Amino acid sequence: xxxxxxxxxxxxxxxxxxxxxxxxxxxxxxxxxxxxxxxxxxxxxxxxxxxxxxxxxxxxxxxxxxxxxxxxxxxxxxxxxxxxxxxxxxxxxxxxxxxxxxxxxxxxxxxxxxxxxxxxxxxxxxxxxxxxxxxxxxxxxxxxxxxxxxxxxxxxxxxxxxxxxxxxxxxxxxxxxxxxxxxxxxxxxxxxxxxxxxxxx
Amino acid sequence: xxxxxxxxxxxxxxxxxxxxxxxxxxxxxxxxxxxxxxxxxxxxxxxxxxxxxxxxxxxxxxxxxxxxxxxxxxxxxxxxxxxxxxxxxxxxxxxxxxxxxxxxxxxxxxxxxxxxxxxxxxxxxxxxxxxxxxxxxxxxxxxxxxxxxxxxxxxxxxxxxxxxxxxxxxxxxxxxxxxxxxxxxxxxxxxxxxxxxxxxx
DNA sequence: AGTCGAGTAGACTGCACAGTCTATGTGCGC
DNA sequence: GCGCACATAGACTGTGCAGTCTACTCGACT
Numbered sequence: 001x002x003x004x005x006x007x008x009x010x011x012x013x014x015x016x017x018x019x020x021x022x023x024x025x026x027x028x029x030x031x032x033x034x035x036x037x038x039x040x041x042x043x044x045x046x047x048x049x050x051x052x053x054x055x056x057x058x059x060x061x062x063x064x065x066x067x068x069x070x071x072x073x074x075x076x077x078x079x080x081x082x083x084x085x086x087x088x089x090x091x092x093x094x095x096x097x098x099x100x101x102x103x104x105x106x107x108x109x110x111x112x113x114x115x116x117x118x119x120x121x122x123x124x125x126x127x128x129x130x131x132x133x134x135x136x137x138x139x140x141x142x143x144x145x146x147x148x149x150x151x152x153x154x155x156x157x158x159x160x161x162x163x164x165x166x167x168x169x170x171x172x173x174x175x176x177x178x179x180x181x182x183x184x185x186x187x188x189x190x191x192x193x194x195x196x197x198x199x200x201x
Numbered sequence: 202x203x204x205x206x207x208x209x210x211x212x213x214x215x216x217x218x219x220x221x222x223x224x225x226x227x228x229x230x231x232x233x234x235x236x237x238x239x240x241x242x243x244x245x246x247x248x249x250x251x252x253x254x255x256x257x258x259x260x261x262x263x264x265x266x267x268x269x270x271x272x273x274x275x276x277x278x279x280x281x282x283x284x285x286x287x288x289x290x291x292x293x294x295x296x297x298x299x300x301x302x303x304x305x306x307x308x309x310x311x312x313x314x315x316x317x318x319x320x321x322x323x324x325x326x327x328x329x330x331x332x333x334x335x336x337x338x339x340x341x342x343x344x345x346x347x348x349x350x351x352x353x354x355x356x357x358x359x360x361x362x363x364x365x366x367x368x369x370x371x372x373x374x375x376x377x378x379x380x381x382x383x384x385x386x387x388x389x390x391x392x393x394x395x396x397x398x399x400x401x402x
Numbered sequence: 403a404g405t406c407g408a409g410t411a412g413a414c415t416g417c418a419c420a421g422t423c424t425a426t427g428t429g430c431g432c
Numbered sequence: 433g434c435g436c437a438c439a440t441a442g443a444c445t446g447t448g449c450a451g452t453c454t455a456c457t458c459g460a461c462t
Contacts, residue, residue, distance in 0.1 A: 013438090029232075034420085047422090047439080050421070111311055121376050124375040163363050167363050170325070170329060173311055174322065175321065190360070193357075197395070214409080235448080236449075237450090245410090246410050247412090247450095251452085407458105407461105413452105415450100416451090419446100425441090426439100429436100
């Protein structure tokens with residue numbers, strides 16, 4: 001009766017469901033995505049989905065949890081001057097967050113996560129703040145070395161991250177005019193701006 | 202039969218509907234808000250709503266259109282040094298966008314408007330860019346007066362606006378930890394940071 | 403008085419969708 | 433071989449909701 005059982009894949013249902021859910025939720029949002037479509041996209045029966053997750057919301061949570069780490073950017077410990085390392089960071093940061101997937105992530109976060117406080121807090125702390133902490137640590141070290149003016153490194157990290165993405169992200173989400181995530185010229189302008197603000201007196 | 206006809210209010214239905222819609226859409230998003238609840242909140246029959254607007258989407262568009270101007274901030278032409286004027290601007294800007302209503306606006310924009318390109322573009326140009334243009338004009342004048350380093354004023358305006366709201370807005374939307382829109386200390390830190398980046402050589 | 407525009411209440415239709423249930427098939431360990 | 437865990441297809445239920453329709457009521461204007 002089941003002609004499609006050649007596709008039978010007992011392993012990896014969970015993972016495939018989470019991946020499909022990330023796609024569907026990213027494109028249509030929590031409310032817009034349907035459980036039927038997610039199951040279909042995962043190549044899995046709807047009941048199988050409910051064998052793995054008690055509800056649509058639980059699947060959503062798992063999807064978020066599995067992908068928080070994707071938005072965390074660390075400064076590689078490559079050598080190079082502070083300007084080069086910040087340039088590399090800014091480039092990676094922007095490519096991660098301004099990509100199609102990154103924008104969809106942000107849309108999901110703002111549109112839906114803000115109605116799920118505990119999950120929103122998790123993303124805030126483990127996702128967004130994690131990157132800022134890494135950056136702040138790096139900046140703090142540069143300050144003690146005297147390469148940057150001494151000031152609150154967490155604040156400086158906030159400012160830099162904001163400058164790097166805020167405007168282009170909003171533009172990418174609202175205006176149909178697409179944003180190019182890789183834009184060395186723009187990264188360079190922003191890093192220059194930041195370094196001027198924080199150059200030693 | 203109609204006991205409630207003492208409430209009969211032939212005037213202002215349109216306005217009341219838009220106001221109620223702004224509330225409901227702001228709280229629940231486009232999909233989450235229901236036409237029945239909007240009509241009830243406006244104190245109006247559902248059919249009356251459909252006498253004024255052909256569809257839920259049309260009501261949403263009108264709601265957005267009526268409120269775009271609310272997020273535009275201009276620099277009053279009060280006298281004062283550049284620092285004082287930027288402080289005043291930053292304070293107004295933050296209070297406007299980080300208030301409960303401002304955050305709800307942003308949530309609506311990102312969550313729903315990005316799926317309605319023409320409306321999104323309108324908000325981008327007439328709402329967000331309008332503020333940045335005003336600020337850029339002000340900065341350009343300050344540059345020609347030699348009060349700021351000469352550079353691209355539009356870029357500088359983008360950076361300042363980003364620094365002023367990005368981080369706190371995301372925090373306000375995700376973390377339950379509420380943001381205080383009026384925070385002179387923080388505005389001051391941000392303006393200082395900006396002025397360092399743009400002080401004349 | 404009569405007409406008309408604009409309002410009201412509320413029933414109704416049609417649809418999308420979350421979640422359940424049934425009947426069935428498949429592979430693995432015992 | 434048997435039972436079991438886990439998969440499948442697909443029918444079914446219940447709900448929420450956009451949008452329509454009916455029957456009615458005002459107030460203003462003529």
